[in-house]
Amino acid sequence: MKTGVLMIHGFTGGPFEVQPFADYIEEKTDWLVKIPTLPGHGESLDLKNKSAESWMMAAELALKELKKQVDRVIIVGFSMGGLIAMYLAMRYKIEKLVLLSAAVKYISAGQMLEEVRNAATDAVKRRLAQNPLFHLYEYKLLNTPISSAIEFLRVVKMVEPYYDKLTLPVYIVQGKKDSIVPVTAADHIYNQLGSIEKEIYHSDNGPHLICYSDDCDDWFTHVLAFMADGDE
Incomplete structure (x- = not known):
């Protein structure tokens, strides 16, 4: 039985956001992994x-294409990609779902303030050019139209009423140092899901880009075991 994994990146992001986990899956299995942009x-x-x-249509087309090539499909969704993954799981037969930093609640005010404060401290010390977070947000702010942010919020609202309709096995990974999605978001999804088989992993030092967390090798192992269970 051939397994395919569709990985969906986040808002204003790209395949690089999930690439470390994709590489890990390809190294450990013979599964077909696809990451549409x-x-x-x-x-x-x-x-x-x-x-x-x-965005939903592009992910849906990638799913349809993958389904032609494999017997079972697992979807891994990061941030906004987690919402799109849930949307697809409502409409198609999906074996399992993995939600990474799923953006059901957007912007953790406390963590964002802490990071802005750190950036301000760097500015005082004239080290702002070296602050990678500053450059990431600077680029995104300059290249993200307000209309696009509104479209992102539409994705959130489209999926929100249907969490309890999802009954497939789900694994959730959430970083406690996420500056974009509050830690409570993962617990909210977990509690609302209609799934009987569901697990949650809280990464103590995990940032929003959870596939780059210090403990990613640890949760990669747990999630892959969950994904592989039942793979004959």
């Missing part, structure tokens, strides 16, 4: 006039 995303952002529907 959503419209307007990738190495350079072009989000103007890109809609929530266009």
